[in-house]
Amino acid sequence: MEILHQVKRVTDNKETIIVTISEEKQILYWNKKAELIFGDTAGMIAFLESLHISEIFDTVITDGTEQSLRCTLPNNHCYEMFIFPFRPAKNKVNITILWHLSEAWESWSNWDENIFALTQEIIDAVADGIIIVDAKGIVRQTNKSYEAMANIRKQDYINVHIDTLVENGLIHQGLSPMVVDRKETMSIVDFRNGKDMLLTGTPVFGRTGEVICVLCNVRDVTELRNLKEQLSESKRLQQDYLKKLNEVMSPNILNFHTENAKMRHIVELAMRVAPSNSTILLLGESGVGKGVFANLIHQSSKRNAKPMMEINCGSIPPNLFESELFGYEAGAFTGASKGGKPGIFELADKSTLFLDEIGDLPGDMQVKVLKAIQDKKIMRIGGNKPIHVDVRIIAATNRILEDMVKKKTFREDLYYRLNVIPILIPPLRERPEDILALTLHFIKKLNREYSMNKFFQPLVLNAFLDYHWPGNIRELENTVERLLITSTSSEIPLASFYEIKGNSGNNDGTIAIPLQEILDQKEKELLLATYKSTNSTRKSASLLGLSQSAFMRKAKKHGISLR
Ligand SMILES: Nc1ncnc2c1ncn2[C@@H]1O[C@H](COP(=O)(O)OP(=O)(O)OP(=O)(O)O)[C@@H](O)[C@H]1O
16 A cells, blocks of 8 residues: 555656556545546546446456556546556455556647647638647647637537547548548548538658648638539530530531531520520521521420421411411301311410511501510400410511611511510621532532432532522522532533523622633533434434544543433
């Protein structure tokens, strides 16, 4: 006993806690530090029981070996606990327990207080959260930003082991043990206090290369994640949009072709407005592709599950207008069909109604169409209850509606109703790239349709580029078709183009027909005419003063088929 009291005297001045307990779990003595931390013997016994100490005691007594474990004492500091047997007499075993503050803490607590306070001030001034964990996994320092971010009380964290924080649900996973393990900077994203926190742990090395502590930098990335999600959402939309745009730019979809930059911008605009319900007014000369555009917009809209309804206001007899637009009830007039008939407005419900040649809409119909668009309701002829219609309007005209408004032939109020998003499609002569692209497209298409393999001589393409195409794409398409179908040879010469378009096709007279081409054409005509009349290559050759083989060679060159 005397020896123990001497030990006590020595250890009273130290950080070490020392307690000796009899086999019957009577506390035989403790040092000052133990008293300070546990308060009274009941507190100490309760603490030991919480560690299931009886089992450990049994092992120590029966095996006679020392046991050690790590635990957090009521002062919230982490200690190494050593339990070993002490035999004061034969057949008597007491248990001695020593608690040492963990080494890492010792090195921390050995810091000069002023330096420690200075570090605290520095990390408090940082906007990111900072949390310093020693190599054993015990939280040593936190800064104000971290406390605010994680909504914690400093005392719940400081000197508490990371595992205890995980157990208490204060954090989900500990980063610092992984950093200590791998000795390298690591990051994790943890969800704490309703926020996404990006934790980056950097190991701090001591002079001998051992990890002293881990400096964790914590950043609230909730906003960043939201922005990232928004960004990826907008990227997705952009991808969709680009995909759609590529689809429409690709020659196969809706047969829409363009190589012209201005047209591409117009298509982009059309794609942007397509998903909305806004009314669109397509303007441009006849044959520029207003109908194709209307289709394109409808196909790219949310209404594309139903087909687009189309009416050409320039081709409906005035007396049929109202019934075509709004329909009629059974028996509304003589000749009305029995069951009545829905008009195009009703048929276009939940879809798009394309009002082509809107400038040709008669005055009385202008009022009714305006009312239908405004009220989103129509009344069948002979009907007495309005019918709700959900219709997106696309109107088109090659007329200058402003002039018509000025001349009072087109209602101003209807004009403004329709002119919500005007899209002006330029004439073909203003987009030479399209003349070429469309010509080649139509040649390809017709060759495929008619199983032919015909082509234009390069000069024909030049002439196409020089021609002013008053009828725009429609005229171009018809011209290509006529040239291909009527030509007897596979190679279409310039002369054929002039036959259709006349020399006026050469707008400024700068393209002259090359002599060789005229001669070729004439030679071909002569060969054909002679062969048709004689039906014999030998006779034709002799009439033309050629050898038979020369005649055959020339006929082949001109694509004349010889039976
Ligand atoms: N970009 C294009 N790619 C391929 N073909 C096109 C294109 N634009 C128009 N066309 C073709 O040109 C012809 C005329 O087009 P569309 O009927 O759409 O012109 P429009 O401007 O509506 O004419 P109008 O004012 O006379 O009604 C159609 O055969 C159409 O298929």
